[in-house]
Amino acid sequence: MTFGFVENTIIDRNTIKLIRSQAAKGRNVGKKHPSRGRRATIKADIAKSDYKTEHLDSRNHHMVLPTIELQFEDSLSVFPLPVESTPESRTPVQKAFEFLISVPHKPGLGNAIDFSVAGSIWIQFWFVDEAYFHCFIATSIAAKNLSTTNPEDSTEGLSHLSDSLRLVNQRLSEGEALSDMTLASVVSMLQYERMCGQYYQALIHFRGLQQMVELRGGISQLMKEKPELAQKISRADLEFAIYLGSSTRFSVDDVPGVATLNWLRERLGTSQISSLLTSQSFVQLNPRMKEVWTDIMSLTWFLNENVDDSIKMDGYTYHDTLILILISYRLVDIRPLNADPANSLENIIHVRLLMIMANFLLSLMHRLPDLPLLRQQIGALVQEEFTDDAENK
Template identity: 35%
Template sequence: MSFEFIDNKLGIDQAARKQIRRHAAMGKNRVVGFLCATRYAPQLSKALDFTGHASSMFVRYIFIDEACFHCAVATSILCLNNLVTKQEGILQAMSHISHTFRLINQRLSSQEAINDTIMAVIVSMAQYERHQNQYQRGFVHVQGLRRMVQLQGGVLQVSKSHHILVQKMLRVDLEYSLQLGSATLFSLEDAIKENKTIIELYGDLKRQNQAGSSKPYRPPFLRSLPSDIQDIFIDVTSLASTLNDATHGASPKLNSSTFHSDLLVLGYRLVDRYTLGGCRPECTIENGIHLGLTAFLVTFLPGLDRRIAHNALLVKLLLDAAQAFSGDGLDIQEILLWMLYIGAASSSQLGTHPMWISKSKETIDTLKLRTWEQVQHVLSKYPWVNAVHDTAGKALWIHSHKS
């Protein structure tokens, strides 16, 4: 197909002009959609409803603010390099991010009043460092965001007029917390306040899918664990069940903005209970469940390149937890099986790790599971979304049978 420069001086009929504008708009919309879309696992397209999705509000900053534009271009270059074999444009990315730093420093040093545009640039800078795997270096941006929100009157105040911006701040804060093993800078209460705002605007998932939903499975050992861990486990299991139903058309699609907000609250609840870098629970089962729920969470937090960020700390903790598991009870072995398979879904390194594969083979033999379908049946009782997790799970099953 050949391309030609369109000269408006030439005689182009109205129908042709309309078609040209339509094709130009399609290209623009694709670019805008990539830059502004909340990053969900692509397998959730059948489960989520993007009608009225407000994330496109965020992309306007790219068109009205030079610093935000340069940062978006730099981050896009990094993401593209993650998706191709021949990497190019690194110097261009560095040039664009340098422009961003220069422009934002000029504003901050000139005592310009903090506004939503400046905060949007800082969010973009934190995302840039995240895709560089420079979490220690990028953490200063998260700290800056927290301070700016405080100066603006707090999360609730900012969320009244910029709820999508606040949601992106919370997402960045949670992702940095999981990678660094530290507490979040924004609080669980902040995440809950934002969640209430989102629910008022887009609806409540629990009410939306309450009719016809079954009670989530509660393993016998669950009642012996702290109440907050019980509650998180039940809520995550319920969310997974709702996603499965929506994917198969058995229940209505979930509003994407509310789903994302609910997911962030679950993440803040997990970190509020135990940070990955802090003291871990002495109870082997509680530790395994907390790590499994965290692994479940990160499978729904892909980056701008649609990939799950490698988390070395989480991988190490999961490996240690799997080796520490003991007990021949059916329910104990089932929770170990789930932890192994959800762990493999959260990290490709775990899915091919010799110890992980060996532990998987040992567990499926103990449970006398002969087929992948039998493994699926057990996993379906726990937080497991078939569309998102089955591919990695089946790969681990195949590796286990080859060993």
């Protein structure tokens, strides 16, 4: 930056413009600023989006976020953050935002599932809540280090995590334990801990979160008020149950969504599964296992055969209702993994069906979660089948 001298005995309009121009160059050099008309358009887009956000889709509970052209060097420049941004923090913040808006899902599902609106409430929390913001920055940094053979210094991530814990504890002591943002921050901590394999530490936080949900009126009430928040909590509940081999802490009967499942069943019909319904293995199962197996067939048939873009299933319904609640929850409810199987046939089918559904439960890192107990049971079944085949030869 060059320096210039002005005559201060007579300051006219041109001199004032020169002074302001020179003063602004120090912090704004290299930046591109939209015109006044463009800034007005941006504000109008945000205001329009805020109006849409207040009017939720009554069936799918979607919240619409603004679509804004990138005006500055990064996509966050037009939005205020819950913390003061510095030049040093710009890169990790930008990477965390890109990590936040990436929706984990299996490749090839784009023909049947629309993921474009998934996760909107979590993006909004990121822009307004400091505790959630800090925790997701830490999660983003940890995810990057876990996915590379040359991890970077984790000091910054741990600092963000410490800030998040401090803010949450402050809210708990000040009587804000039941707010949406406090629950969202704890959910984010659970995501961080599960991603890092710290399941037993996360379980302590989850028990506290469960008490908070009960004080909010239970998971059913939370589902009505904040469905996206309730479904993330249910996802954590399911992962703990599969990881530990225990029952879920929330009941599948408390969670709505039967209408979507009925829609899938009607689309499938009986012609596609006629051979399954008459098979000897299927006939020997108990009614609950038959029902879940049929529903999994309905889902997989829809995902494999659907090529009509006009009947895409939205991401909320796909992940949070079908995969998480109405199918996987019921599988765990039929028999937790640490329970003794009623018979060998049901055990084989139960583990295989749970293995199919676990393949859809991708983590934030777009990977399958580490579920050692399920992995052990799959290995035991493979070994048992291998032994049986060897003995029959």
